[in-house]
Amino acid sequence: MGRLAERTAVRLAIFALIATALVWTLLPSAAWLNEFRDAQVLTLHERAAVDSVRRFGELPLWDPWYCGGIYGLGEPQSRFASPPFLLSLLFGVERAELLIVFLFTVLGMEGTYRWIRLRVNDSTAALRIAPIFALSGHFAVAYFRGWTNFFGFALVPFILYGITLAARGRTAGIVVGAIAFAVMVGFGGTFAAPLVAVAAAIEAARAVSEQPPNRRLRAIVMLSALASFMLAVAAVRLLPLAETLSAQPRIMAGTPGHPPKKLLWFLVKSLATKDGDVEDPGSFYVGAAFLALVALGGSDRKSIRPLVIVVMFLWLAAGYARKPALFALLRELPVFSALRYPERFLWLAILYACEPAANALAKLPRLGDGKRWRVGANVVLTIAVVATVGAQLQTFASIGNARELGVVAVDRLKEFRQARGNRWLAAHYDGLGAGSLSCWETHPVTMSPKLRGDLAAEEYVADPAVGKAKRVSWSPNQIVVHASMASAGRLLVNQNWHPGWRSSVGDVVSDEGLLAVDLPTGERDVTLSFRPRSALAGGAVTLAALASLVLLGMSARRGRVPFRRGAVVRSAALVLAPWAVLGVFVARWTEPRYPPAPMKNANGSPALVAAPAPDATKSGAQFEVPIVVDASKLTGPDSLSNITLDVYFRRTGALPRTTGVFVHVVRRDGQEPIPEKSDKEEKPKDFFNADHQVVGGSFYLSDAPLGYVVHDAFGLHIGKAARGAYDVWLGFGHVSGRRGRAKVIEPGRSDVNDNRVRIGSFVVR
Amino acid sequence: MAMDLRTSIPAAAVLIGCTLVVTVRAALAPAPVPRRPATPAELAEVAAMIASNERTWTTETAQNFPADRWSQRDDFHGREYRKAQEIANEKGLRIEDVLRAVDDDIHRRAARSPDDTDERSAGAIPCKPRPFYD
Numbered sequence: 001m002g003r004l005a006e007r008t009a010v011r012l013a014i015f016a017l018i019a020t021a022l023v024w025t026l027l028p029s030a031a032w033l034n035e036f037r038d039a040q041v042l043t044l045h046e047r048a049a050v051d052s053v054r055r056f057g058e059l060p061l062w063d064p065w066y067c068g069g070i071y072g073l074g075e076p077q078s079r080f081a082s083p084p085f086l087l088s089l090l091f092g093v094e095r096a097e098l099l100i101v102f103l104f105t106v107l108g109m110e111g112t113y114r115w116i117r118l119r120v121n122d123s124t125a126a127l128r129i130a131p132i133f134a135l136s137g138h139f140a141v142a143y144f145r146g147w148t149n150f151f152g153f154a155l156v157p158f159i160l161y162g163i164t165l166a167a168r169g170r171t172a173g174i175v176v177g178a179i180a181f182a183v184m185v186g187f188g189g190t191f192a193a194p195l196v197a198v199a200a201a202i203e204a205a206r207a208v209s210e211q212p213p214n215r216r217l218r219a220i221v222m223l224s225a226l227a228s229f230m231l232a233v234a235a236v237r238l239l240p241l242a243e244t245l246s247a248q249p250r251i252m253a254g255t256p257g258h259p260p261k262k263l264l265w266f267l268v269k270s271l272a273t274k275d276g277d278v279e280d281p282g283s284f285y286v287g288a289a290f291l292a293l294v295a296l297g298g299s300d301r302k303s304i305r306p307l308v309i310v311v312m313f314l315w316l317a318a319g320y321a322r323k324p325a326l327f328a329l330l331r332e333l334p335v336f337s338a339l340r341y342p343e344r345f346l347w348l349a350i351l352y353a354c355e356p357a358a359n360a361l362a363k364l365p366r367l368g369d370g371k372r373w374r375v376g377a378n379v380v381l382t383i384a385v386v387a388t389v390g391a392q393l394q395t396f397a398s399i400g401n402a403r404e405l406g407v408v409a410v411d412r413l414k415e416f417r418q419a420r421g422n423r424w425l426a427a428h429y430d431g432l433g434a435g436s437l438s439c440w441e442t443h444p445v446t447m448s449p450k451l452r453g454d455l456a457a458e459e460y461v462a463d464p465a466v467g468k469a470k471r472v473s474w475s476p477n478q479i480v481v482h483a484s485m486a487s488a489g490r491l492l493v494n495q496n497w498h499p500g501w502r503s504s505v506g507d508v509v510s511d512e513g514l515l516a517v518d519l520p521t522g523e524r525d526v527t528l529s530f531r532p533r534s535a536l537a538g539g540a541v542t543l544a545a546l547a548s549l550v551l552l553g554m555s556a557r558r559g560r561v562p563f564r565r566g567a568v569v570r571s572a573a574l575v576l577a578p579w580a581v582l583g584v585f586v587a588r589w590t591e592p593r594y595p596p597a598p599m600k601n602a603n604g605s606p607a608l609v610a611a612p613a614p615d616a617t618k619s620g621a622q623f624e625v626p627i628v629v630d631a632s633k634l635t636g637p638d639s640l641s642n643i644t645l646d647v648y649f650r651r652t653g654a655l656p657r658t659t660g661v662f663v664h665v666v667r668r669d670g671q672e673p674i675p676e677k678s679d680k681e682e683k684p685k686d687f688f689n690a691d692h693q694v695v696g697g698s699f700y701l702s703d704a705p706l707g708y709v710v711h712d713a714f715g716l717h718i719g720k721a722a723r724g725a726y727d728v729w730l731g732f733g734h735v736s737g738r739r740g741r742a743k744v745i746e747p748g749r750s751d752v753n754d755n756r757v758r759i760g761s762f763v764v765r
Numbered sequence: 766m767a768m769d770l771r772t773s774i775p776a777a778a779v780l781i782g783c784t785l786v787v788t789v790r791a792a793l794a795p796a797p798v799p800r801r802p803a804t805p806a807e808l809a810e811v812a813a814m815i816a817s818n819e820r821t822w823t824t825e826t827a828q829n830f831p832a833d834r835w836s837q838r839d840d841f842h843g844r845e846y847r848k849a850q851e852i853a854n855e856k857g858l859r860i861e862d863v864l865r866a867v868d869d870d871i872h873r874r875a876a877r878s879p880d881d882t883d884e885r886s887a888g889a890i891p892c893k894p895r896p897f898y899d
Contacts, residue, residue, distance in 0.1 A: 007769075009776035016783035023787060030794035068889055095791045102787050253896035409799035409859040419868040420887045423839070424846035431861045434868060438842045439892040450879035451889035454871045464877070492879075514879070602833035602893060640824060642831035694896040697833075715832025 005123035011113060011130075012106065018131050018389065019105040023098045025397045030095045032405035033427055036276070039146020041066070041440060042077055042188075043427040046093045046148075047408075048476075049080035051430065053089060056475040062498075062530040064476050065430060067439035068418060068451040069495035069515070073535050074240030076250075076442060079149040081237045082186030097148050101139075108134030108154030111180070115161040116355055119302070122362030128385045129293075129358040133157065133351045135392035137271050137285030138344070140399040141278050149188025153347060155180045156196055159230075160203045160351075166226040167207030167219040171556035174222065175549050178229035182542070185234040190241060191344075194336055198316075199348050202309055221563050225575045232545035232578035239538035247594040250338040250443035253693040253700070255328075255658075255735055257321025258343055263314060266346055267291065271395050273402045284346040287391055289384040290357060297356030300363050306355040313349035317342050332657055337700075361385070416474055418494050420453035435495075444698075446597040448496055448513030449604075455494055462490040462511070467519075477530040484523040491517045491526060499592045500532025537585035545578040599698035601713035603644070607696025609711045612648035620748025621757040625732050626653030627701075627742075629750070630709060634728060634760025641719040645690070647712045647730060647759060655702040660735035663690040664756065665716060665728050674722040684722035690714055693735045701732075721764045729756035800853070803862040811852055811863050812870035818848060819885065835893040841886065 004010050033043065049060035049072060060080055063072040072078050080088070084103065087096035113130035120126050134154050142150035162177020185193055204223050211219045231238060258266070262280070268291065271282030294310070297303045312326070319327045319342030327342045365377040412433025421429055421436025429436045437453045439445055459481045461467045466489035472480040483491055490511065497510035504527040506519040517526060552562060552574050562571040599607040612618075612631035621629045629649045636643035645663070667674075667686035677683050695701050695712040704710045718726075731754075733741040741755040750757035803811065822844045823837075830836035849863045871885045879888070 004772060007772055007776065009773040009780065013776035013779035013783075016780045020783045020787055027787065027790040028794055030791040031796045067892060091792055095794065098791050099788060102784075251896050405797075406860065407797040407799050409861045411802070411859075411861060411865075417872070419864075420871055420885065422842045422846055422849070422864065424842055425849065425860060425864060428861050428864055432865055432868070437887075437889045438838070439889075440839060440894065441892050442894065444894065445892040447889050447891035449889060449891065452876050452879055452881075452883075452887055453868070453889075454874070454876045454883075454885065454887035456872075456875035456877055460877075462878070597891075600893075602835065604834055640828050640831075642828065644832050692896075697893060713832060715830075717828045717831050719828060 002123045005127040008110075011110060011127060014127070015106045015109040015131070016102075018109065018135075018393070019102045021393050022105055022135065022396050023102050026098055026400045029401075029405055030098050031092075033094055033408050034097075034146040035404040035406040036145050037424050040426040040428075041423060042079075042146050042148065043093055044430055044436075045072070045075060045078040046080060046085075046088055047427065047430045048072060049078065049085065050088050050093055052476045056477075058475055058477045059535075060476070061500075061532060061535055062476050064416065064495055065435045066426065067441070067445045067496070068435065068437050068447050069498075070445060071240060071244055071498055071500065071532060073237065073532075073538075074244035076190040076241060076245065077149065077188055079152075079186070079188035082152075082183045084187060097143075100148055100151055101143060104151040104154040105134050105139075108157065111155065111157030111161060112351065112354060115157040115164070116358050118161065118164050119306075119355060120358045120362060122358070125358040125361035128361055128382060129354050131389050132286055132290055132357070132385075132392070133347075133354055135389060135396065136347065136350050137266075137283050137392070137395060138347060140271060140285070140392075140396040141283045143396065144273070144278050144399045144403055150191070152184040152187035152189035153192045153195075155184045155189075156192070156199065156348070157351060159184070159196060160199060162226065163200055163203045163223065164207040166222045167204065167211060169215070169218060169222060169561065171552055171562055174226045174229055174562075175553050177226050178233045178545070178549060181230040182233035182237070185241075186237045194339060195344060195348060197335075198330070198345075199351075202312075206305060206309070218563060225562065225571070228575050228579070229545055229549060232541055233549065235541035235545065235578070235582070236535070236538040239534040239541070240532065243532075243534045243594050245443060247596045248443050248446050249596075251694055251699065252338050252340045253735075254340075255320035256340065256342055257319035257325070257327075258317065259321050260318070263317055263343070263346065266343060267350075271399055273399065276404060278399060280343075282395070284343070284350065285392060285395055286350055286353075287388040289388045290353075293357040293360045293381070293384065294353045296364060297358070297360035300356070300359040303356035303359045306352045309352045310349050310356075313345045313352065316345040317349060319343070328658065337657070415458075415471065417458050418451060418453050418455070444597065446496065446513060448511075450492075450512050450514040451494060451496070458494040460492055460494075461485070462492050462516070472525055479528045481526045481528070482524075483519055483526050485519050485521050487521050489519060491519050493517075493528065498530070498532065499594050500530050500535070502529050502531055503527070504529075533585065533589060533591040537582060537589075540585065541578045541582045544581040548574040548577050599696055601711065602697040603713050603715070605646075605711060605713050607698045607711055608705065608708045609648070611709060612711075613646065616646060616648060617760070618748075619750045619757060619759070620746070621744060621750045621752075622746035622748070623732050624742040624745055625655055625659060627651055627655075627732055629730065629748070629757060629759070632730070632759035634762060637718060637762060637764065640717070641721070642715050642717050643728075643762060644713065644715045645728065645760065648709050649712070650709055651701070651704040651706055653706075656734075657700055657702045658693075658735045659701045659732060660691055660693040661695060661701060661712070662731040662733060662741060662756065663692075663714075663716075663728065663759075664731075665689065665718065665726055667722060668725045668727055668761075671724040682720065685718075685720045686722050686724075688716055688718055688721070690716050691735075718764065723764050725763050726761065727753075727758050728760040728762075729753060730759045731756035799861075800857050800859045803856070803858045803866065807856060807858065808862065808866040808869070811856075811858070812866040814852060815845065815848060815863075815867050816870060816885070818844070823886070833895070834890050836895060838886065838890040 048063040052060040109130045116126040158180035162173045165173025265281040266284045269281035365374040408431040410431045419434040421438040423438045423440040467485035493515040497515045506517045616631035616633040619629045631648045633646040665688040731741040826837040826840040853860045
């Protein structure tokens with residue numbers, strides 16, 4: 001039996017059968033569109049890429065169909081920069097989804113098997129436990145919500161496998177790890193990447209520690225080469241992503257956390273749907289039997305290390321609910337500050353828990369004497385695993401079949417134009433052939449406020465008295481416009497500007513974020529082309545890295561071990577070659593930098609100002625934390641019962657990331673009591689709060705630039721307020737509110753109450 | 766070697782068979798038939814129905830998300846989405862026709878420049894997701 005499990009063809013056949021069972025009941029609806037709100041946007045990204053290739057014969061670089069035009073390759077949620085895109089091209093986006101699920105499920109199981117086998121001697125144990133991770137509940141959640149890009153996470157075992165192999169001196173580890181990482185990142189794995197970085201660091205440390213001391217340096221060198229290749233092979237995706245996210249950083253606040261019981265429910269409860277979405281319990285379903293196996297495996301000394309790692313991932317998954325919060329520490333790091341869902345670390349906990357579970361399967365039958373015990377124990381344990389896998393398959397099928405399905409009727413406009421759009425129905429705009437200005441992404445998208453969804457023409461001259469423009473041809477990456485200019489003037493295109501746009505005539509400029517060309521006098525065709533340097537450079541680095549990997553692999557097949565004596569220079573040259581290519585591009589880089597978007601409040605006002613508004617009330621209050629409140633202004637209540645607050649303050653020193661702003665709206669004491677209402681009527685409220693951690697709608701309080709006046713504008717609806725006079729109080733402290741408020745050390749001109757300063761008052765009549 | 770072939774060939778056959786079956790079933794799964802297209806009268810009616818709700822939506826969303834323009838607009842579109850679906854289901858129309866009717870209606874009073882008045886919320890509100898949704 002063990003020999004059979006070791007045969008790749010046999011394993012893949014078993015995994016293919018399981019993956020077939022996974023998708024079987026969903027195949028009849030393969031051609032339908034998932035109507036879930038997130039699926040709409042993610043489907044549109046993929047449809048845009050397919051349209052670019054199929055209809056226009058272009059690479060999917062610019063996506064004009066969403067948000068007024070975005071850089072498709074730099075869009076964190078797009079998934080076309082990886083081989084599975086061929087499936088979308090061949091079969092269409094909807095039909096390709098189940099093929100992708102099938103493919104990644106098989107890869108996830110095979111990767112898990114190979115990775116476990118590096119440390120578990122029993123191949124049948126590894127084979128039996130391998131499906132658990134790739135079938136865990138969050139993949140069902142991902143399918144339900146249309147997060148197809150999350151299936152890239154199934155490649156994590158291959159990345160960890162590559163790391164351990166590389167640490168053991170095997171060149172194959174570098175090849176496998178680098179390619180698996182690049183495919184995952186190219187497949188929209190930008191959410192998985194930070195989690196994988198944590199797992200990769202742990203796996204690398206573990207793999208190095210397993211080496212004898214005299215081989216550790218070499219292991220570190222091999223792992224460094226692997227890290228370099230991971231980044232270089234993924235460069236075609238990473239460089240555009242870095243360009244996008246450095247200009248438009250994702251900001252995440254809040255203190256998400258889950259108590260132990262909730263974490264347990266994530267893993268063992270049945271996954272169910274409610275109100276058109278999946279519920280939290282069961283959303284990482286692996287079942288109680290699997291947890292029992294992990295516990296049984298814990299008795300084996302070999303399971304101690306993976307179990308320690310499992311506990312660490314559980315600690316991370318608990319988020320802020322477990323003190324001290326490891327998740328909070330992780331969030332202090334630059335990229336990790338944007339992590340939003342700590343429970344996703346359960347994915348890694350499940351993966352690492354597979355090892356002790358496999359140890360249990362391998363060891364328990366050997367504990368007793370006699371064949372009957374061995375056979376009996378094997379049968380019982382195998383039934384437990386099969387039952388778990390069966391429950392996982394059933395969960396996937398029932399959740400998948402609970403999706404709301406629809407169809408995109410393709411009846412495109414003759415000419416592309418921007419529409420007001422609707423991101424909740426984004427995929428359907430592809431059927432219309434119109435762009436959706438309604439935009440939702442996981443990061444703030446730089447969009448021009450001059451975009452319109454009601455223009456008479458998409459390309460026009462800013463000053464009609466100066467000239468005329470008429471579209472000649474249009475495709476995502478290239479627009480040709482016939483311009484007749486009586487004098488020099490500006491041609492505007494109803495799409496967002498990006499530094500990757502070039503023009504055959506005149507200068508491409510950003511007109512408040514709108515794509516524009518300053519044209520000289522005369523009549524001519526103007527060709528606008530999108531050729532971003534980050535895509536060209538990234539593509540070149542990726543190609544160079546793949547060529548280097550091939551050469552490295554060929555050398556290894558001839559018995560030349562990298563970084564051994566005599567091969568150091570050659571190996572180092574192959575590792576550095578892709579970066580030399582990047583260096584050439586950087587040296588010749590002429591494209592302007594994609595500038596960060598101006599920091600603005602949620603109401604569109606600037607978040608950094610030279611001085612408080614003249615009509616703001618001066619304060620000068622100083623707090624125990626290094627913050628000075630310069631002034632504040634309260635407007636309202638208006639006819640909609642909204643109040644608007646403008647607070648002007650300065651950060652004068654270092655602050656912890658977890659510092660938050662407390663804003664309390666409190667009905668003044670000593671007024672007539674609030675009248676009691678009947679049971680059905682809601683009692684009027686006498687307290688509102690507008691606490692927040694991100695100020696100016698753009699940055700954490702701790703990141704407010706020193707020496708600048710921060711303008712923090714926010715609003716509150718007080719429609720349910722009881723009549724009377726209210727005061728608005730402002731304080732600072734730990735975002736959880738549990739550690740008390742920072743003391744007011746100098747009130748300035750403000751009234752103080754309970755370590756808060758009054759920033760305004762109003763009356764509700 | 767003989768052992769290898771005895772197991773590997775059937776296993777490869779199973780693997781290829783599963784892949785082919787899944788691929789063929791996905792490729793040949795019946796394509797959903799879109800609902801009927803709307804008549805010009807229905808398009809006009811649908812556009813009017815959506816337009817008549819917009820003022821109310823604008824007020825309600827301003828109360829739900831005061832001083833937060835993107836959240837207001839996103840809430841607006843959430844309401845538009847539900848109404849569009851309701852209309853499409855009631856009348857048995859394609860959702861694309863409902864969206865087309867709205868877009869044509871908005872374009873009927875076409876703007877000539879970004880500075881023109883914007884009564885139909887056709888201007889862009891840059892995407893600015895809320896920092897948390899707890």
